[in-house]
Amino acid sequence: MIKKRRNTELALLIFAWLLGVLGTLQVGWATGEGTPPRLWITAGAVAAVALVMHTVVRIRAPYADPIMLPVGTLLTILGLIMIYRLDVADARRAQLNKSPIPTPDVYSQLTWFAIAGILFCAVFILLRDHRRLQRYTFTFGLIGLILMVLPLAPIIGTTVNGATLWVRFGGLQFQPAEIAKILITIFFAGYLVKTRDSLALVRTKVLGVGLPRPKDLGPIVVAWFISLGVLIFQRDLGTSLLFFGLFVSMLYIATQRRSWLIIGFVLFVGGAYFAYSNFAHVEARVTVWLDPWTYSDTTGYQIVQSLYGLANGGILGAGLGQGFPNLVPFASTDFIVSALGEELGITGVFAILMLYALLIERGFRVAITCRDGFGQLLAAGLSITLALQVFVIIGGVTGLIPLTGLTTPFLSYGGSSLIANWVIVALLLRISDRSRRPDTSQISPDDAMTQVVSRV
């Protein structure tokens, strides 16, 4: 019999929760605040959300992978600890400057976590079988495109810090691209599973390289141009990189043709050079990446402060509450990894990277064990989304690649990103339940009066 391992999942969740309590207490003690006043309310809320998610998985997807939920929860908890720690630092600074104390971010992040939990459960309750999504391939593709163009719309679209990627409804602000990336992944998976044979087999030779027929390529190239064009107008490098990487990797996985990687790489180099020579904001990012120290007072300030922070952290870290992570601008969103790196050291950052690696490995494992092509491509695509995001933002923060504004999955302060990543985990768990479940629903056609076909 296949083991369900739901109790393992619960044990790991409790472990993650205890780590969260310990970390929050440490922040309180180290900063001299004492035991944080609302610790038990916050910890209780996190426990409640995690338990509800666990219960829904236990009932609706008993064979799902046991470690994705605890790993995602621990990452969210680490983010909450760091956001609380930055709140404390901001309040301190406001007190020194005798300015009003800013509202803490940790409670709104907690609210977003609760909303993410509700959506996580909704995926399990509304979606019994991931293969249903395949029916709406083009609907999802269209909605995804509309969501990406939405921030350019006149009234609701908002530009924040030079990038036009927010939409504002009343007081509520969110990034539609985060939701769009899931819909576009579903679209790519549904489209590629139908066309991959002709994409892989029917080819015309152009200059010695086998190229697919324009007919097969049409829709996806159009989708790629629109998404890339929109992202250049919205001046958001990170998301553009994410979509392009996703597009190329999914094509490669679907067709198993290495030529897609070559075509993708050529297109990437061409696009990157075009963006570098035509857009001032892209050029600025590259210049700062090549030599941040020359611009340490102006454009390079952020990255230089981040590198100082990481250096201050060293191997074992300054300790939660004992560093100066608030010196980096946007420490709680783009630069949360450098804040964690300063206080937990390289030991802690490697642990966080391990958590991401485990999550992504499990995602690919789901893709391998899945029994239908659509589920395979969807699981692989969702895992690639996570992997690319982690690589692009942590690479940017540590100075490995030019900095692009992407959120760190689960850790960063911000609702849209947290929700989108939890929905990704929910979808992966939904597919993994399908692929690990023993096939017991089948009745032999000889025994049944009429043929029994399970609903999809």
Added chain:
Amino acid sequence: MSELALTIVRLAFLGLLWAFVLGTVIVLRRDIRQPADASTASRASKGSKKRTPKAPKPPRVSRKQKVRGTKLVVIDGPLVGTVVPLEGQQVTIGRAPDSTIVIDDDYASSRHTRIYESEGSWVVEDLGSTNGTWIDRVRITTPTVLPVGAPLRIGRSTMQIQK
């Protein structure tokens, strides 16, 4: 809080963080070493190891034990690596989305083949497919016993029963 206590808490937090990572890795390892379908087999082998000094009991003849092979593994084609545990129910293969193994292949039919258990072995039956079901290089026309390890070809996929 004294400096020493803070240092201890700090190191404990890092230690526990890694303990969590190692804990998950151990769960994964158990998952890989004891794959879904092999739990009965491994239990049987553990039992026999302990019992070796004693005289072996005459094996009970049960339907389950007589069946050779416990899993169907796709060894070539788009779904390569897929493992389906064989647990007494029949396995259907084809392009129809309700098949046990959904192969997306222009050379496969919607309801291509079924594999079912009969008198202690696994039997393959072609369900009237266009391009046929092949065991090794022979196209089957009637329900045929599929021996462990024999390549079963459907469209561009190849699969075999493994123990």
